[in-house]
Amino acid sequence: MTIISNKIDEIFLLPTTEKALFLSRFERVEVQKGAVVINAEKIERYVYFIEKGIARAFRETDKGQTTIWFGEAGGVMLSFLSFFKNKPGYESIEVLEDSTLYRISSNHLQELYSLHLPIANWGRKFAEQELLLTEQRFMDLQFKTATERYQDLIKHSPSILQRVQLGHIASYLGITQVSLSRIRAAAK
Amino acid sequence: MTIISNKIDEIFLLPTTEKALFLSRFERVEVQKGAVVINAEKIERYVYFIEKGIARAFRETDKGQTTIWFGEAGGVMLSFLSFFKNKPGYESIEVLEDSTLYRISSNHLQELYSLHLPIANWGRKFAEQELLLTEQRFMDLQFKTATERYQDLIKHSPSILQRVQLGHIASYLGITQVSLSRIRAAAK
DNA sequence: CCTATTTTTTATCATTTGTTAAATAAAATG
DNA sequence: CATTTTATTTAACAAATGATAAAAAATAGG
16 A cells, blocks of 8 residues: 555645544455446546556547546546536546555545545645646647657656557547557657 | 625635635735736746636747636636646736736635635635636547537637637637638638 | 728648558457 | 457548738727
């Protein structure tokens, strides 16, 4: 559980008591490659932290699936819409390898938020951090070319490139697989 | 200050004491059309709430400015990067009409967050809400055509269309002004 | 009300990306 | 190891958007 514990500290450092309380609400889950942990059709009742493995969020479209997020160890898997608003989310999330996750239920987390100031601030920091990441994604899509986005991915997440098939990467970058092949061919 | 008071309630309902404390930290600011309230070069020390008027966030690019956000009465103007991380933000924000704003300093707000549980949860809710909006923006850019994004804007924010010039709208939609003109011509 | 300036539209051509289909390469299965 | 399936690349054409320039329309200022 070290990786997840570190991830929690990284978001916002909790006093010992609250940290222990927080961790006590987690539950370990082992899932096999291909398991769909979060389902776009449902209101999800858990937030998952990745201890080991790799995950991929995607939306179903008329032309198959589009990947919108990749997560590795230390990443947090959740549907914002489900967790924040109790609505079915946009996306499903599956693991691409056998993975170890720790999960906490929305109910537990909401209760902790409402009773403990440090944990409320942890939740605030978590949302702020995710907001900055989402803003960054938005800016990249708006201001960078597909080629630049691909080069950024090589630079900042080389392990994803190695572990995930290119069709998923293409849709993550907002282009078709054919287009990604062209970009890769041009880069040689 | 009614509009802003309502906006605060809408994000998360505070007990009377905390609400009064929160409001007491605000300061009224009148700004003239064209004033740049938030500057991309600087670390901004205030969060602004719009009581009256209209605002536009933009980034400077090689080819002029690109609009990334519009705000009307009830909207909140801030640089996420400045407010969350104490770094210069991506964007500048200017008002497009003479406007009435209320502002609270980052320092005051951080202090309230660290001392008062309801206000910490208000801040969490605020970040969560902004996160959902940003995620929506991202999804729209990824999954919808420029034409659909334009039609959504007509439907959901007709007042912006009336009050803001089309060049700004085009860059907000992620297309050139020429391209927006084509979309408008095709819709006739 | 007229003129200068700004904004918006239209036209033309170039570039990028999408679509479809086929070929090649890689991976999985018996 | 051979065969089947899946993933990736390549090719040819279509569609959408960008770039540039010029025309038309709208707005602001004297």
